[in-house]
Amino acid sequence: MADQQLFLDGVSIALNGRVLLAVSHRVEVGEVLTVMGPSGSGKSTLLAYIGGFLDRAFSATGKVFSGAEELTVLPAEERHAGILFQDPLLFPHMSVGGNLLFAIPPSIKGRAARSALVQEALEGVGLAGAASRDPDTLSGGQKARVALARVLLSAPRMLLLDEPFSKLDAELRSQMRELVFAKARTSRLPVVLVTHDEADAEAAGGPVIRVGQ
Ligand SMILES: Nc1ncnc2c1ncn2[C@@H]1O[C@H](COP(=O)(O)OP(=O)(O)OP(=O)(O)O)[C@@H](O)[C@H]1O
DSSP states (O other), X not given: OOSOOEEEEEEXXXXXXXXXXXXXXXXXXXXXXXXXXXXXXXXXXHHHHHHTOOOTTEXXXXXXXXXXXXXXXXXXXXXXXEEEOSSOOOOTTSOHHHHHHHHXXXXXXOHHHHHXXXXXXXXXXXXXXXXXXXXXXXXXXXXXXXXXXXXXXXXXXXXXXXXXXXXXXXXXXXXXXXXXXXXXXXXXXXXXXXXXXXHHHHHHOSOEEEOOO
């Protein structure tokens, strides 16, 4: 289901009768659309609308398409949005491999096939051999890589990034950006990135939308 452009068709989101943001944009495969704006301007809310988990406090109009398919008529679990937040949100009671196995769609059967996908995903983020590790023993940067591997294994149609680099120090941050954007290109996924950091927008290299100004 990758390889589909993401189309935000006249999306407008309001809170208590006031429009927070309005966006119309086609995000191409491998492209990163960066959304910037002050705190409270509705950036995370836009990702929630795309992903299908908008809180009822908001009212929204406009459609979201993945290729020709309208997502806004589908429940969140059928939209296949891959989301990364500030926090990697790994399950602490599972090994790294367990966290990754959990994300693989059930349509992929067979223990050996699933296990091979986990190994491949870990190699792809520079963590070969980490499957048996306990997430609590990983550094912040390593956890972020596991979260990336996990979201890619879930066969998403797009990546929605809610400040996923903001807790990393400068060097890790720049490495992680490059890795995420490279994976989006090779996995043929459109990306929406929410950030406060101009350097993120620059590294993303795509269009930038400024909201709440
Ligand atoms: N569940 C909710 N019910 C009511 N208001 C909410 C709810 N969630 C967020 N808000 C409000 O909606 C507005 C937009 O919030 P949102 O989290 O989208 O902003 P943001 O631009 O992502 O901010 P930040 O940069 O601080 O993460 C804010 O004024 C926030 O207080």
